[in-house]
Amino acid sequence: MSKRIFYVLGVLVVLGMLLAACGNSGQSSNAPQAVKTVIVTVQAKGGSNTPSGYGATLKAVKERGHLICGVNSELPGFGYVDDQGNYKGFDVDYCHALAAAIFGDPSKVEFRPLTAKERFTALQTGEIDVLIRNTTWTLTRDTDLGTNFAATTFYDGQGIMVRKDSGIKKLEDLEGAKICVATGTTTELNLADQMAAHNIDYTPVVYEKADQVYGAYDEGRCDAVTSDRSQLVSRRTTLKNPADNVILDVTLSKEPLGPVVRQGDDQWFDIVNWVVFATFTGEEFGITSKNVDDVKANTKNPNIRKFLGLEGEMGQKLGLSNDWAYNIIKMVGNYAEIYNRNLGPDTPFNLPRGLNSSWKDGGLLYAPPIR
Amino acid sequence: MNETSIPFWRDERVLKWVAQIVFLIATLAFLWYLYHNMITALAQRGLLPSFHFLSLTAGFDIGQHLISYSRNSTYGRAFIVGILNTLEVSAVGIVFATILGIIVGVMRLSTNWLINKIASLYIEIIRNVPLLVLLVFxxxxxxxxxxxxxxxxxxxxxTIISNRGIAMPWGKPTATWHTYLYILLIGLILAAIVWWRLTLIGKRTGRTPLVSAWSTLTFLGMAVLGWLALTLFAHQAPLAPDLPYIKGLRTVGGLELTPEFMALFSGLVFYTAAFIAEVVRAGIQSVSKGQIEAARALGLNGFQTLRLVVFPQALRVIVPPMTSQYLNLTKNSSLAVFIGFPDLYSVAGTIHNQTGRAVEVTTLMMAVYLSFSLVTSVFMNWYNKKIRLVER
Known part of the structure; x- marks a missing residue:
């Protein structure tokens, strides 16, 4: 008898949650009103653990004394843990740049390794301050997830990797193929879209983590593996015989990757944006971590003087110190340095700059003026 | 006249009620607080709960689906595909885990040293390794x-065996398949009638005929006769052989079992069977020795003793813990996500990701697993009651 009561209670609770959820959806037209009230109550209460509202994130970060950055931990070149246990990579360097801009100390970062699936929830719930984890900017994610995408740091496209001996040369050769893919990525959707557009019958094999995806591909579970081209290049180096695998000359999609922040804190959004722009600007001006002190001492160019905090109080407008950009360049480097350190010719990836060149070299990197 | 009336604050009956009401209110308040907290946090980001997304186009493909599904289907349908995949592997898993569990459980009690030790070794190793490790293995x-x-x-x-899975011959329904289904239904009804009549006769005469054997035979007879009749008179067997062959990058035709399904199935069956074996052993050992000795004295052989005397009494002890093993197996199937089998948890994870609707998807998922468990429990409780009556 008592058992039955528990069943009934359990079912009631679940039903109640469902009903409540449905009931609320009906009122979604009143959402802005509700949001307002909620923000007021939260402020009256003295804030919750999720910083929200203008300036709240920066304040929380400063009070905490370090930045919490959501990163990838399994993608060599972008975000991974090296043999000393340190986080390294292109995305990781942007976390350092952000910390340098805020604290003048690039080491004040706590890294949270996240899977593709966990990342947005971690950001939404305030577990991390910023998500820099090779995340593609799409309309749905920008709107539905309550997130804002800052300036793109890496222009990528989705590619397909196959074994050389498979004889697969183009997309149509993949008829009937099994294709390994990671869950929770735009890759999964692009693959479905492109295959439907070309009327190719295939079977996706979906895994939770990148290690599983490439592990299964390496064991021969799949004929092909698909992801962003940069990721394929990076992960190819971890396969048993990297030379036996070839990345097809097809690009399935546009994948602009960049940092992501929560909606509702425009100051924080601005800071992240301008930290990215500062690295672009550094390259445009030809200022590197090596010559930055020289330039700072000798320059007469007003634009560079504003950039390095010698005039104009640019940093204060962002809520930072005026030498914010100087710190980024000095401690982390400009875009070219960050790129070459992690993905350039001296690394196993040797990834050509391509679209990720400065606009002066025919690429897409173009920073609005800092003035 | 009523000078001994106790003041209500010392009346135990009142106090019990008050305590329960306070507890209930506290629990509800706590739940409400959690709910309110969640809604507040979601509203801050403009993410008020809504199930509207279920009717939108999913846009992703699923590797295995029992019902037709493509990227143009809705999230709702994707969810159902996940549910069916979970049900498939759980149902098949439960059947095979039970069979294997009973065999190993009986082996464990064998007087043959080798058989006994093999069973013990199997149980001890499998029970002490985490399921996830087994699955990955x-x-x-x-x-x-x-x-x-x-x-x-x-x-x-x-049968083609490769790292793409196992493809084996299977039947393809032909034009007469529907007619054959009706014949099978008639066979089922006939078998039920036979079962009912024989039970009645058994009760009247006191000599129980082989009820299950005869009714099964009736059903099988109908099945075979129907098949032959259709092949002879309609010139088409209800099922045509569907043989697998290799075409390009895949096998075509037949029944294809993917490595993900096979790994999940094997992992769940071997893992759960070890526990079921122990349940079976405990059940059998709970039957008093006198019963077995009496059966032997009546001249029943080992198998007859087991089937007619030991098992009917052991079932009483076996069924309740067996229920929780079945529930475990169903819930454990969610570990499929680690080996790429598109079960409910895996598909729901993708939906959660593409839509960002964490709360709604998780709620739905909980509701589904809860209903699975409740249905299994209800069925097992019914069965438990039934064998109890028989046992009395």
């Missing part, structure tokens, strides 16, 4: 190590 250690498709092994049938 089956997946990467066994099924992904099969030969490549180009060097696939052919077993008679043909």
């Amino acid at each position: 089956w997946y990467t250690g066994v099924f992904l190590q099969m030969p490549r498709l180009k060097e696939a092994k052919f077993l008679p049938g043909p």
Whole structure:
């Protein structure tokens, strides 16, 4: 008898949650009103653990004394843990740049390794301050997830990797193929879209983590593996015989990757944006971590003087110190340095700059003026 | 006249009620607080709960689906695909885990030293290894190590074994398949009638005929006769053989079992069977020795003793813990996500990701697993009651 009561209670609770959820959806037209009230109550209460509202994130970060950055931990070149246990990579360097801009100390970062699936929830719930984890900017994610995408740091496209001996040369050769893919990525959707557009019958094999995806591909579970081209290049180096695998000359999609922040804190959004722009600007001006002190001492160019905090109080407008950009360049480097350190010719990836060149070299990197 | 009336604050009956009401209110308040907290946090980001997304186009493909599904289907349908995949592997898993569990459980009690030790070794090893490790072992250690498709092994049938899975011959329904289903239904009804009549006769005469044997025989007889009749008179067997063959990058035709399904299935069956074996052993040992000795004294052989005397009494002890093993198996199937089998948890994870609707998807998922468990429990409780009556 008592058992039955528990069943009934359990079912009631679940039903109640469902009903409540449905009931609320009906009122979604009143959402802005509700949001307002909620923000007021939260402020009256003295804030919750999720910083929200203008300036709240920066304040929380400063009070905490370090930045919490959501990163990838399994993608060599972008975000991974090296043999000393340190986080390294292109995305990781942007976390350092952000910390340098805020604290003048690039080491004040706590890294949270996240899977593709966990990342947005971690950001939404305030577990991390910023998500820099090779995340593609799409309309749905920008709107539905309550997130804002800052300036793109890496222009990528989705590619397909196959074994050389498979004889697969183009997309149509993949008829009937099994294709390994990671869950929770735009890759999964692009693959479905492109295959439907070309009327190719295939079977996706979906895994939770990148290690599983490439592990299964390496064991021969799949004929092909698909992801962003940069990721394929990076992960190819971890396969048993990297030379036996070839990345097809097809690009399935546009994948602009960049940092992501929560909606509702425009100051924080601005800071992240301008930290990215500062690295672009550094390259445009030809200022590197090596010559930055020289330039700072000798320059007469007003634009560079504003950039390095010698005039104009640019940093204060962002809520930072005026030498914010100087710190980024000095401690982390400009875009070219960050790129070459992690993905350039001296690394196993040797990834050509391509679209990720400065606009002066025919690429897409173009920073609005800092003035 | 009523000078001994106790003040209500010392009346135990009142106090009990008050305590329960306070507890209830506190629990509800706590739940409400959690709910309110969640809604507040979501509203801050403009994410008020809504199930509207279920009717939107999913846009992703699923590797295995029991009902038709493509990227143009809705999230709702994707969810159902996940549910069916979970149900498939759980249902098949429960059947095989039970069979294997009973066999190992009986082996464990064998007086033959070798058989006994083999069973003990199996139980001790499997029970003490986490299921996830077993799953990964089956997946990467066994099924992904099969030969490549180009060097696939052919077993008679043909059954094609490769690291793309196992393809085996299967039946393809033909035009007469529907008629055959009706014949099977009639067979089922006839079998039920036979079962009912024989039970009545048994009760009247006191000599129980082989009820189950005769009714099964009736059903099988109908099945065979129907098949022959359709083949002879309609010139078409209800099922045409569907043989697998290799075409390009895959096998076509037959029944295809993917490595993910096989690994999940094997992992769940071997793992759960070890526990079921112990349940069965405990059940059998709970039957008093006198019963077995009496059965032997009546001249029943070992198998008869087990079937007619031991098992009916052991079931009483076996069924309740068996229920929780079945529930475990169903819930454990959510570990499929680690080896790439598109079960409910895996598909729901993708939906959660594409839509960002964490709360709604998780709620739905909980509701589904809860209903699975409740249905299993209800059925097992019914069965438990039934064997109790028989036992009395």
